Amino acid sequence: MAPAPPPGHFHILYFAAAAQHTGKSLEPLPAPLPLRDLFDELERRYSGIRASVLDHSLVTVNLEYVDIQADEEAPEGERVVIQEGDEVAVIPPVSSG
Numbered sequence: 001m002a003p004a005p006p007p008g009h010f011h012i013l014y015f016a017a018a019a020q021h022t023g024k025s026l027e028p029l030p031a032p033l034p035l036r037d038l039f040d041e042l043e044r045r046y047s048g049i050r051a052s053v054l055d056h057s058l059v060t061v062n063l064e065y066v067d068i069q070a071d072e073e074a075p076e077g078e079r080v081v082i083q084e085g086d087e088v089a090v091i092p093p094v095s096s097g
Contacts, residue, residue: 005084011028011088012087013025013087018054018091022046034080034081035068036071039054
């Protein structure tokens with residue numbers, strides 16, 4: 001279990017290709033952050049991550065899968081906002097042989 005994020009932050013967990021691209025498995029990010037802005041924020045921090053990793057990944061918020069594209073199209077009052085203390089995970093596709 002990861003330590004609690006610093007006050008005013010949430011934790012983002014990176015797996016597989018996301019961890020390789022960022023060089024990290026865990027990182028605190030400032031909260032609140034609208035879910036629809038998450039990929040833009042990560043692209044700003046890690047150039048190229050959106051096309052190479054994020055556009056093909058699943059995302060969870062507090063262990064529940066979320067659909068970023070559907071969230072972008074949702075009415076304003078129904079959109080997900082990542083809050084202080086939340087845990088977000090980026091889960092790229094994984095293959096095994």
